Amino acid sequence: MSKRIFVGYATKTGSTKETAEAIAKTLSGRGFGVDVKPFAQAGDLGAYDGFVLGAPVNGMAWHPDASAFVRANASTLAAKPTAYFLLSLAYGVGRASMKRAIPARLAPSSALAKPVATACFGGVIATEPPIVLRLLFGIKKGSPRDSRNWDDIHAFAEGLAAKLAPR
Numbered sequence: 001m002s003k004r005i006f007v008g009y010a011t012k013t014g015s016t017k018e019t020a021e022a023i024a025k026t027l028s029g030r031g032f033g034v035d036v037k038p039f040a041q042a043g044d045l046g047a048y049d050g051f052v053l054g055a056p057v058n059g060m061a062w063h064p065d066a067s068a069f070v071r072a073n074a075s076t077l078a079a080k081p082t083a084y085f086l087l088s089l090a091y092g093v094g095r096a097s098m099k100r101a102i103p104a105r106l107a108p109s110s111a112l113a114k115p116v117a118t119a120c121f122g123g124v125i126a127t128e129p130p131i132v133l134r135l136l137f138g139i140k141k142g143s144p145r146d147s148r149n150w151d152d153i154h155a156f157a158e159g160l161a162a163k164l165a166p167r
């Protein structure tokens with residue numbers, strides 16, 4: 001029987017969904033049985049051998065749907081290999097100090113259910129960021145609107161294949 005993995009995500013504008021689906025595809029290719037769904041559609045977590053949970057940073061916090069999911073299921077997640085990832089505009093195109101501050105957004109969830117792996121990726125914004133956001137995050141005018149690095153995303157997913165083997 002192949003190991004079953006739940007790839008759960010929160011998304012507002014779709015970029016985390018696309019990222020979660022890419023990670024799920026890589027894991028499927030490595031022989032895992034993967035369900036990729038929004039957190040609200042998770043169903044019975046007892047059916048899974050591991051978890052990959054992703055969400056964007058909104059208001060400088062990991063999306064509340066993700067942190068609430070970890071809080072509600074901490075003991076189940078802590079007992080199985082679990083990984084977290086986030087997308088963030090500041091991480092992708094912000095000033096260095098902003099980028100350095102982003103990984104800590106996963107700390108509260110990591111304290112509740114210790115992850116086997118975490119990753120931060122750049123984010124996506126549909127339009128040129130408003131001046132306030134550019135000043136706040138240190139985003140240069142004309143920065144790419146999609147700062148996801150797909151090589152990093154694929155490398156994270158490949159690395160997960162070994163780490164999601166049950167403990």
Ligand SMILES: Cc1cc2nc3c(=O)[nH]c(=O)nc-3n(C[C@H](O)[C@H](O)[C@H](O)COP(=O)(O)O)c2cc1C
Binds near residue numbers: 011013
């Ligand atoms: C309402 C809102 C708030 C955001 N707040 C932040 C933030 O505080 N820090 C940051 O780095 N990116 C922030 N972003 C950028 C998102 O993290 C980025 O655009 C991400 O790719 C969006 O993911 P989604 O398409 O799955 O919703 C924000 C985006 C939105 C829509």
